[in-house]
Amino acid sequence: MRRWLGETAGGLPATYWYLWTGLLINRVGAFAMLFLSLYLTGSRGASAGLAGLVVGAYGAGGAVGVLLGGVLADGWGRRATLVWSHLAAALGMLVLAFTTNLAAIAVLAGLIGIVHSMPGPAFVAAIIDVVPEERRSRAFNLQFWAFNLGMAAASFLAGLLAETSFLALFLVDAGATLITTGLIAWKVPETLRRTRGPIAWKVPETLRRGAGRGAGAGTQRRGAGRRATGPGTGAGQVLQRRQPGLVTALTDRTFMVFVGLTFVLAVLTTQTSTIMPLAMRADGLSTASYGVVVALGGALIVLGQLFVPRLIDGYRKHLVLAVSTGLLAVGFGALAFADLLPVYLVAAVIWTVGSMLAAPPNAEINAELAPAVLRARYQSVFYLTFPAAAFVAPALGGVSLQYLGDWHWIIAGALGLAAALGHLLAGPARERRVAVLRAGTPPTSPAALTTAGAVPE
Known part of the structure; x- marks a missing residue:
């Protein structure tokens, strides 16, 4: 049993376990939106069609939030994105609990959809930041397990609370989100490695064309870049023009x-x-x-x-x-x-x-x-x-x-x-x-950044 536990969950850093615990707590408490359609039709007098539109607004917000969360986590930081998105989600749930106007509920559902989805990319990026590559398989496996365990517990608890009070449903959800916010703010450091100076990043054309060629091949193309010798760059290193990260992906x-x-x-x-x-x-x-x-x-x-x-x-x-x-x-x-x-x-x-x-x-x-x-x-x-x-x-x-x-x-x-x-x-x-x-020198060096497909501008 000890050997199995070591192979399944051993060798993972403390920061990972704080992230994992925050994810589990958040999933256990994230049940209010599961019952949103029932709440709208049962307590707010909405028709089935209108309830579907409101739930759809939550889903549309989620699509926006997942992209926004990725941009913020790379620029603002993993920890800041996690803390403020969870805090906004808790506050949004509290407001939703006491809102009676259906139009306002629809707007709130869209906004909550945004802040509910924002932590996803930041969670995973932080896990990648702190977990060595050879141990990521077990880390992601445990993350998937925690997510599903939390959802199973949420479904059970939501059924009990919904029978008692929909208000309790929203308040407990907000409380669980606040606990996650406090845990991350207290125990999770910023995991994003920052480079000195104002830096923008781009993946060279070679990586968009495939990895069969050398990583540096595309950096010498005419008009592709300029040279710089500022902080964080090697003298003579070829630098690419700015391109938005989402476009790169x-x-x-x-x-x-x-x-x-x-x-x-x-x-x-x-x-x-x-x-x-x-x-x-x-x-x-x-x-x-x-x-x-x-x-x-x-x-x-x-x-x-x-x-x-x-x-x-x-x-x-x-x-x-x-x-x-x-x-x-x-x-x-x-x-x-x-x-x-x-x-x-x-x-x-x-x-x-x-x-x-x-x-x-x-x-x-x-x-x-x-x-x-x-x-x-x-x-x-x-x-x-x-x-x-x-x-x-x-x-x-x-x-x-x-x-x-x-x-x-x-x-x-x-x-x-x-x-x-x-x-x-x-x-x-x-x-x-x-x-x-993976090729080349350690990932903190400018040469490794070029090899890995990202060079500073």
Whole structure:
């Protein structure tokens, strides 16, 4: 047991554990928005359509917040972004608890969506900052486990509180967020390494074209840069023109291929909360049956996720992702033949195992592909796949299920298998890119920054 604990959770710095604890507390308390539609229809007299629009405003805010959080975490700092976004979220929840006007609630929902999503890129960027590369797999695995454990506890507690008082729901949520704010402000130092002087950063053209060439090849192109000898730069070092970090991430082809494949995974997993309930109802199964399927997936993650690092250790990441995405494809594709609860349960086991296997390598690859100085911005683009999937999955999936019936699940399975093949094909290019980013001298030197794809201006 001691050896297993060491392999699963050993060797991680104290700052990581404070971040992990803050994430767990925040997830356990983050349940008010889960019941927002019920609160609006039950306590505020909103119609189902209006409640859907308000919840949609929260989701739209989340898409904005994840990008804003990445930009702030790279420029302002990880700690500052985490502290102030959590504080704003707690205050927003307190105001929402006592607001009765539906238009004001809609505006508040959008603003809360922004501040709720802002910490995501900063959390992950801070973890990458403090955890050595060889231990990141276990760190990300524990992060995924804490997130799901917290969500499971939140769902249980929310059900109890909602029966008593919706006001209590919002107040406890705000309280948990304030506790997280205090913990981070007290125990988490700033992890962003800053360079002296006003510096802007850019990833050279070579990294957008792929990692097969030397990192310095693109820095000598005509008109690409200028020379400087100021603080933090080596004499004669070639310096690139300013380019916004988000543009760099969005034009990084190797990274965006990975993001696209992750988007397919997100669309598949989102089926469980959007389209699958409709399919189960069409099969004559009750809401309680749907709850059993969801609870089984959560229980598997809580009980089994800690064993995943040992299971996948030593395997190449793109192979693990191909297998995991293939399992998701098989699990959701099997729903085309499901009309009884046991079949749904077996399918849920298959796709949950796929999700569990995918979590550590997905986070690791995302961390490896990002230049250190644009780390949080890359995280924000990656995280954008999840609100995008939350929109696309129900918007297209509902129409697909209505008109195509069981063929919807066949198409979903085929899409997953195509993504699995995509990981197999894209894996070698990703590994070449990571080799370029790792090559050279220690990461604090100007030469290493150039090699890693980021040079100061």
